[in-house]
Amino acid sequence: MADAGVTVRVGGLSKRFGALEAVRGLTFDVPAGSLFGLVGPDGSGKTTTLRMLAGVLPPTSGDAAVAGVSVARDPERVKRRIAYMSQRFGLYGDLTVMENLLFYADLYEVPASERGPRLERLFRFSNLGPFRDRQAGALSGGMKQKLGLSCALVHQPEVLLLDEPTFGVDPISRRDLWLIVHDMVAQGITTIVSTVYMDEAERFDRLVMLHRGRTIALGTPDELMADAPTMEDVFVRRVAEAEAAGATRGGAEPEGRP
Amino acid sequence: MSPAVWASGLTRRFGAFVAVDDVSFEVRAGEIFGFLGPNGAGKTTTIRMLTGLLLPTGGRGAVAGFDLATQTEEIKRRIGYMSQTFSLYADLTVGENIEFFSRLYSLPRDRRSARREWVLEMAGLTEHAGRLTGTLPLGWKQRLALGCAVLHEPPVLFLDEPTSGVDPISRRGFWRLINTLAAAGTTVFVTTHSMDEAENCGRLALMNRGRLIALDTPAGLREGHTEPIFEVRVADAASVVETLRDAPGIVEAGMFGRTLHVTVARAEGAEELIAAALGRRGIAAAGMGRIVPALDDVFVARVRAAGGAPAD
Numbered sequence: 001m002a003d004a005g006v007t008v009r010v011g012g013l014s015k016r017f018g019a020l021e022a023v024r025g026l027t028f029d030v031p032a033g034s035l036f037g038l039v040g041p042d043g044s045g046k047t048t049t050l051r052m053l054a055g056v057l058p059p060t061s062g063d064a065a066v067a068g069v070s071v072a073r074d075p076e077r078v079k080r081r082i083a084y085m086s087q088r089f090g091l092y093g094d095l096t097v098m099e100n101l102l103f104y105a106d107l108y109e110v111p112a113s114e115r116g117p118r119l120e121r122l123f124r125f126s127n128l129g130p131f132r133d134r135q136a137g138a139l140s141g142g143m144k145q146k147l148g149l150s151c152a153l154v155h156q157p158e159v160l161l162l163d164e165p166t167f168g169v170d171p172i173s174r175r176d177l178w179l180i181v182h183d184m185v186a187q188g189i190t191t192i193v194s195t196v197y198m199d200e201a202e203r204f205d206r207l208v209m210l211h212r213g214r215t216i217a218l219g220t221p222d223e224l225m226a227d228a229p230t231m232e233d234v235f236v237r238r239v240a241e242a243e244a245a246g247a248t249r250g251g252a253e254p255e256g257r258p
Numbered sequence: 259m260s261p262a263v264w265a266s267g268l269t270r271r272f273g274a275f276v277a278v279d280d281v282s283f284e285v286r287a288g289e290i291f292g293f294l295g296p297n298g299a300g301k302t303t304t305i306r307m308l309t310g311l312l313l314p315t316g317g318r319g320a321v322a323g324f325d326l327a328t329q330t331e332e333i334k335r336r337i338g339y340m341s342q343t344f345s346l347y348a349d350l351t352v353g354e355n356i357e358f359f360s361r362l363y364s365l366p367r368d369r370r371s372a373r374r375e376w377v378l379e380m381a382g383l384t385e386h387a388g389r390l391t392g393t394l395p396l397g398w399k400q401r402l403a404l405g406c407a408v409l410h411e412p413p414v415l416f417l418d419e420p421t422s423g424v425d426p427i428s429r430r431g432f433w434r435l436i437n438t439l440a441a442a443g444t445t446v447f448v449t450t451h452s453m454d455e456a457e458n459c460g461r462l463a464l465m466n467r468g469r470l471i472a473l474d475t476p477a478g479l480r481e482g483h484t485e486p487i488f489e490v491r492v493a494d495a496a497s498v499v500e501t502l503r504d505a506p507g508i509v510e511a512g513m514f515g516r517t518l519h520v521t522v523a524r525a526e527g528a529e530e531l532i533a534a535a536l537g538r539r540g541i542a543a544a545g546m547g548r549i550v551p552a553l554d555d556v557f558v559a560r561v562r563a564a565g566g567a568p569a570d
Contacts (some may be wrong), residue, residue, distance in 0.1 A: 041425035042396050140297035140568070168422060170296040170451045171557045172567050175512045182496025182513065196423050199454065202515035211425070221516065232426045239427060 007032040007159060007190040008053065012062030015048050022048040024213045025062065030192060030206070035185045037207030038194040039231070044210040046194035047087065050163050053192065054084040067158040083157035087164055089148035093137025097128055100136050100151055108155035115154075122150040125180045142173025149180055160184055160191040167196065178203065201231040209235055216242050262287040262322060262414055262445035263308060269316030270303050277303040279468035280317065285447065285461075287413070290440050292459030293449040294557065296567035299465040301449050308447070309416060310334045322413045335363075338407035341418035346403055348392030352383050355391055355406060363410035377405035380435060397428025404435060408444070415439065417448045421455060433458050453553040462553075464560055471564040476553060483551045485509060485559060486525035490518040490532060490546040498541060505535035512558065519555055 008030035015023040023045040030036040038046045051057035053064055055075030063072040067081040092100055101122070105115050123129040126146040131139065136147060149165055162181065166174045178200075185191050193204070201207055202221045209217035209224075216238040217224050221231070228234045261284040270278040278300045285291045295301050306312035308321055310330030318325070324332040346355050356377050360370045378384045381401035391399065400421065408415060417436075421429040436458070440446050448459055456462055457476055464472040464479075472479060492498060495518045502511035502520055508531070510521040522528040529546055536543055551559075561567055 041428070042423035044425075142297050142567075168419065168451060170567070171453065171554050172296055172561060175558065178513050179496060179499060182499075186494065186497050197452075197454075198426060199515065203513070235426050239425070 005032055006030065008036070008064065008066050008192065010053070010062075010064040013049065013052060013059050013064050014061045015045075015052060015057065016060045021213050023052070026208070026210075026215060027062075028206075028208050028215075028218055030190055032190055033185065033188045034190060034205040035181070035203070036190075036192045037201055037204035038192065038210060039196075039198065039201045039204075039207050039235075040194075040210035041196055043212070045213040046210060047163055048213075049210075050084070050161050050192065050194060051086075053078075053159075054082060054161050055079045056084075081157065082159045082161055083152040083155065084161040085148055085152040085163060085165060087167070089152065091136045091144060091148055091151065094135060096133050096135055097139070097147055098132040100147060101154055104151040105154045110155050114156075118154060118156075121183070122153060122180070125176060125183055126150050127176055140173075142169045142176075145169050146173060146176055146180070149177060153180070153184060157189060160189050162191070162193045164194050164196065166200065198230070198232040198235055209238060211235075211239050211242065214242065260323065261285055262289070263291070263320070263447065265304075265308075265317065265319035265326075267317030268304070268307065268314055268319050268326070270300075270307060270312065271315045276468050278307070278314075281465070281468075281470045282317075283463055283470060283473060285445055287445050288440050288443045290436065290446045290448065290458065290460045292456045292462040293447065293465070294451070294456060294462055295465035296561055298568040300468040301465055304465070305416060305418070305447075305449060308333075309337055309339060335410075336412050336414065338410070338412040338415040339418075340403050340407040340416070340420060346391050346399060346406065348390070350391055351388050352378070352391055352394070352402060353387040355402065356409065359406040359409050365410055373409050373411075377402075377409060381405045395428075397424045397431070400424055400428065400432055401435065404432070408439065413443070414445045414447065417446060419450050419452065419455070420448065422450075422452060429454075453557070456553055464557065466561045466564040467568050469564065472556075472560050479556045480550055480553065483556050483559065485521050485523075486528060487549055487551045487555055488520045488522065488528055488532060488546050489514070489549045490520055490536075491516075491544040492518065492536065492541060493544065498536060498539060501539050502532065502535055505531070507531045508535065510558065510562065514552065514554065519549070519552070521555070521559065 006029045010026055010028050013023060013026040026049060038049055040046055052059050052071055053066055055071050055078035059072055063070055066078050069077045069081060071078050101119055128146055145165060165177050181191060206220050208215055217234060224234045228237060263285040266282050268278060268281045293301055307314050307326055310333035314326055320326060321333045322336040356374050365373060378387055383402060421432050436446055450456060461475050462479060463470055474482060495513055499511050502508050507523050508520060509523055512519055520532055532546060533543060
């Protein structure tokens with residue numbers, strides 16, 4: 001069981017693909033109702049970590065308790081407690097915005113009485129309301145991303161896992177997406193978000209910085225930025241320290257973005 | 259000296275839809291020129307015309323001295339193009355990829371070995387010429403892709419979100435390379451959503467709904483932004499965004515890192531106005547003050563003033 005006040009507890013979580021150690025000994029706690037960040041460049045292990053936390057990829061060693069459920073022993077039960085938006089979230093291009101949302105509401109068995117208010121709230125932040133009858137395939141990249149996030153949120157998960165929701169999205173849609181995320185956190189949903197953008201790292205209550213599968217920094221933004229003006233400086237400094245210690249030398253990165 | 263890239267009244271219609279609407283600008287040789295705008299603003303259509311892949315339906319323009327309407331084949335031979343989904347062959351070695359692009363660009367035989375050495379040196383891959391490209395770290399692949407895009411020494415180089423996804427150390431190295439190329443006279447045309455990348459450009463063009471709505475240096479855009487913006491520090495900033503957006507006198511409120519950026523109609527009395535709006539929710543700001551806007555703020559404000567981002 002999870003300790004009181006901690007919704008996600010990660011201990012020694014590791015994943016190996018053949019010779020590649022994609023995630024090595026990751027250990028952190030996510031307090032209940034907080035916004036936690038996985039921050040690092042492509043190939044640093046963010047997606048692999050989120051897939052393990054979502055119960056869709058078994059760890060090679062270590063474990064994580066998500067809402068009290070072990071991802072190593074009981075991945076099927078994890079899936080019912082979370083919402084997970086992968087980088088290629090499955091939207092139906094031929095269905096309208098509204099039909100996609102209702103499809104996911106059916107899938108997650110959201111009671112009819114809760115659907116109206118839930119959709120209203122999602123529409124308010126996503127600015128998708130005026131486009132509810134538009135086919136999803138005809139939306140711009142940023143709008144698709146907002147619809148994907150809205151679909152993942154039609155049910156009330158205990159834990160929300162978002163893989164790079166703002167990647168490649170213009171600054172306006174990016175603001176909308178962050179508002180939706182913060183609104184979910186305000187409702188008490190424990191949320192873990194990955195990002196490649198160092199300037200987004202300051203938004204998190206706590207974060208882990210990853211480099212080639214290893215943790216190079218873990219803490220609150222204030223703690224990490226105590227001796228560096230920007231998060232980018234934190235990253236650069238920590239990588240230099242890790243390399244001086246020989247920790248990441250010789251490690252091969254996996255293929256980049258598909 | 260004639261501009262390396264210019265457009266005058268450049269227009270592209272698709273039936274009734276005007277994707278690019280009367281766009282004019284000039285980019286001088288050796289300039290790093292950034293091209294920004296929300297999805298659907300007309301950036302890609304403009305780039306397709308500038309790279310000789312799509313003919314304009316109105317207006318004129320030239321790249322490296324060749325006409326966009328009549329000399330597209332000449333243009334294609336004189337440009338380099340690199341996108342985030344760059345076209346390196348993962349199962350070829352570094353050296354074989356360079357060889358492949360040398361042939362693709364019909365590089366004269368006697369130039370090939372010198373250019374190969376130059377690319378390997380520039381990309382820092384001299385020791386790794388025999389390595390399979392697919393096994394390289396992303397930052398290295400990006401440098402190799404840049405090298406392959408400029409093998410034929412094009413006067414104009416197009417970059418599409420060139421450093422998204424790479425770590426900050428590789429990104430800084432990449433931009434040092436770009437600056438070196440530009441200093442040697444290569445004109446660099448960058449499209450991006452990343453304000454970090456935009457900061458590396460000499461001038462920025464912002465498009466919305468097919469039109470060019472701003473064109474200036476990054477500093478000029480920030481300083482020329484006349485709507486007053488206040489930074490507000492408050493616990494749980496996200497929860498008060500809506501409250502502020504609905505308050506009279508407040509034009510826009512958005513999260514910026516952990517703080518709020520609040521755009522107001524008038525600077526006088528703005529702090530009292532913001533404090534009062536927060537007070538109605540029983541919230542006190544931990545601090546606030548007027549700031550020079552971030553590029554992000556300018557982007558959002560200019561697009562809003564130009565009718566908002568298009569839906570598709």
